[in-house]
Amino acid sequence: MRRIETRIDPRSADFVANGAANRAIAADLAERQRAARHDRPQRDRDRLARQGKMFVRDRIEALLDPGTPFLELSTLAANRAYGGDVPGAGQVSGIGIVGGKEVIIHADDASVKGGAWYPLSVKKIVRTLDIAIENRLPVIHLCDSAGGFLPLQADLFPDRQHAGRIFRNQSILSKMGVPQVALVLGHCTAGGAYIPALSDYSVIVKGTGAIFLGGPPLVKAATGEVVSVEDLGGAAMHTSVSGVADYPAASEAHGIAITREIMAALSPRPKTVIDWQPSEPPHYDPDELYGIVPREHRSQFDMREVIARLVDGSRFHDYQPAFGPTLVCGFARIHGYKVGILANNGVLFSDSALKGTHFIQLCDKDRTPLLFLQNITGFMVGQAYERGGITKDGAKMIMAVSGASVPKFTLNANASFGAGTYGMSGRAFDSRFLFSWPQSQVGVMGAEQAADVLSEVKIRQLQREGRTLSAEEIAAIRDPVIADYRDQASAWHATSELWDDGVLGLTDTRNALGMCISAALNAPIPEPGYGVFRM
């Protein structure tokens, strides 16, 4: 594969200005992540210390194999919900290595509202277990939750994707033969009690860990029985009498060590083999991404420059280089794994949609995972394009994206709007992982378009009332709409709602994708098969 020839000029005013803007955004991301991970009310910190509990992040660091990476997912979940009081949705989720095995970790964060489950907490746990199912990743549950947050129970309990889904997913994982280990570090009450009970292995820490359907106060209210936490559901009782848990641990550190030993003792399972070669770093410095990604949303940029800073040796095999140029397709390697990349260099036309559809099928037959690099405002509109059948060509692309059997990975690199989101494997299309860059936007259409549509309605109404509007008056209507829409379309909002699996720093992207591809290969790749392509 040939090295991409860069055309950027690092001394250009544009490059320098982009760099400044994107580095400021990167600093903003880093600060938001730091705050979500570490800023806690002192009284919550004190309570953990009093209970002799480790902070959830220290638990995870102790759990991971030394000197191995951790890809945290959805760090900023709920960052714009619940008044910002539930950082990370009170959960830590991520992919790491424990006992030599790739695992996904689900950890309650007891420093956030005692680890209570909010609606977005449930969404994050369910998503974590969906990832486990889709990729057959073993799960380690670090259980330390006060239970569901009662005032919002209607938004976390009854529906299909609510709390019950956690336990359903656990059962499905077990049925699939994907191991789960639960480490009980706090109280697992009511529904929470099923997490260790449904895990293949469970470890419970003496003194702090407890499992029961109803805690001592509830038992007393219900039956009048007075019983201590230890006697009702402590480590000794469950590991020697009830058999609800398997291993008693003398301390959190001991419990973590037992968990690590369990993972290490599991037989390694063969992974799906795809084309792989020894990895090489990109030829071009990934730091240059800061100068390449435009500071103005609507400025176009060549996605090949981004590819050159993500892939091995900056090498890229350009498929149909002369056809459908607004969709760049081709092969490259990330950490040695061959991937087929679809990247937007403009609006999708019929030819680019057909090119993409064909390329997806090539990759599917070739057992080559797909990477979608989104910067898409949508499909081309207009009479000529409708007559040319742009809708059926878009449908073909959506059909191919939906039907592809190989793992898909999606990065919203800048923009993901309208039907373009569908064609480029948006959230609904079951990419194994979907990440956003911090400056990216997602929505049914671009902010300006949306603002035009929304303000147009208002302006027409006023005009019908006989009012003529000055440019200032029109702006006064339009500007707040734009601001509001941009806010809703921002990566911060998307990630808060778990529309993605997290916001990635530009230079973190390559490693994150490498870990995701590797994780995805724990699941087999089914034979290709598609629905009906409208010809």
Place this chain on the structure above:
Amino acid sequence: MSGFDAVLVANRGEIAARILRSVRAMGLRALLVAHADDVAAPALALADDVRFLTGPTPVAAFLDGAQIIAAARDMGAGAIHPGYGFLAENADFAAAVAAAGLVFIGPPPQVIRLMGDKVRARNFVAARGFPVAPSAIEDDDPAGFADAARALGPPLLIKPSAGGGGKGMRIVRDLGLLDEELARARSEGLRYFGDGRLFVERYVERPRHIEVQVLGDAHGGVVHLFERECSLQRRFQKVVEEAPSPALDDKARARICDAAVGIAAAAGYQNAGTVEFIMGADGAFYFLEMNTRLQVEHPVTEAITGRDLVADQIRIARGEPLGFAQADVTRSGHAIELRICAEAPGRDFAPTTGPVLHLALPAGARSDMGVAQGGAVTPAYDSLLGKLIVHAATRAEALAAADAALAGLVLLGVETNIAWLRRLLADPDVVAGRLHTGLIGDRADLLAEPEPVARDALLALALLHSAEARRAADAVPALNAAMGGWRT
């Protein structure tokens, strides 16, 4: 008097090897008794002939005088050098050696007997006008002994009348514990010296231990070879000795050395001996005891005087005159000896045992070692493995040389006091020469091993050698291993 051409060394460890070297250097046959569990000791390689001793314990074998004398005769020895410890200060043994027609390399039995009885020795010295510390003596009044001791007032020092080398000595600061400590000291005295009698002295706070090496011949000649300062002690046992003492100017040196010569001469002393004094902060000194043998720390005297004390002992035992006068004895520079012990300073100097897996001696120092690579340290004997002796122009240079020698001494397989000795030598009071016998006890902060500077290197070494750690690392998927501890 008695010529001899074969010398049996009735000892083990570093001192056996050290004596054998001089015996060989003088062209005499070097003979050795040893215990079968000590075959890897370096002394065996230096001996022309070896007989193995047997006994209920290895120590008991070395205390079996009859067996040793029989071995000596069997091997054709003309003289027996007892070294230190074991039978070195046993007057009956010295007499038995003579009775067997052999030469005992040491003073006459009656001198050993006089000085071996701490109480008699003390009275002898006091009667001749030399200074001694206030004391209570059990023999004088067994019934009133404890009360008399109590009346001296704390702090007190309990000593076995027949003791030596710090065995059975105890400091009592709380008189409530006096009875218990007396009982324990009596038990140890009985065990080690076969004699449970005790005496109690007023303990001089923060004293220095200064001792003077003397040599006396059979012709009435007595000289001193200057002093050694041995104030750095733990459990009343010396660990670092030096010569000259940093506490003495020439005038004070002359006073204490002259007193030592006076005591030796009064006792009719022959051969090598050491007169020990304690010296208070005010410079006043008191007679402590006289050791009628070669001392562990004799090499520092050899270093500054250029003499071979074992050769001197042998010549004196042959009846030769000293051959030099006091004025001929000169000294140069400063020498320090470090006792390398199998012990754990961090666990109250508890003895340690283990195989000697690797032993490499440092350059720039005299190494008198009692163990060799391939041997083992067992609980059968005391913890002294050997000694390093450095000699330099000044005390500061000697301290630097001592530290370098300790750093260069490689001894693997047994916990030792080497690292602690380095910390001790770096102590500001030690550097300044402000020594006293309680210094080590006061510096408990030096006992614990600090986190090593090379901690990460040690962790790396242990990890690289752990098959389990390597297996765990190798189990990590290559992609993830290559990323290292990457975090978003």
Place this chain on the structure above:
Amino acid sequence: MTGFVLIDGVAHPAGLAGNATLGYRLADGRAIRLEGDLLWVGDARWPVIVARDGDTLWAHIDGAAHRLEWRDAVGHLAEAAGASGGDAMRAPMPGSVIAVNVAVGDVVAAGDVVLVIESMKLETAIRAPRAGVVATLAYGVGAVFDRDALLATLEGEAG
């Protein structure tokens, strides 16, 4: 962290990163390797002399000898959690028993001498760590034991 390294008896959590192909590393990423008598830790170079005695590794480094022992995490942490009991009297050094002052079932106060041991011509009293009842006595007079041997245990009246 995959285990603990005892450096001279002091436990340090430790784990090896990297692998045989890439080269091994410390968890912080510094490459480590042994080249004969040279140990590399990142850019630092340490001359070392190493000797092995069963599971114990002895190393002379930076002018000092150290005893290194590997402990698996589960065993070490279980032991660390159980060590605070205060029921056990262990031998501070190898040696032999020269006196046993109590019998099983005797009530002892904290500090009472339970037995007296001797090692390298040194007597040491083994005292009760707390008040209690003597539960076991493992060695009689004359018996020989290794360092850390369990000499006696207490039960009841936990202090």
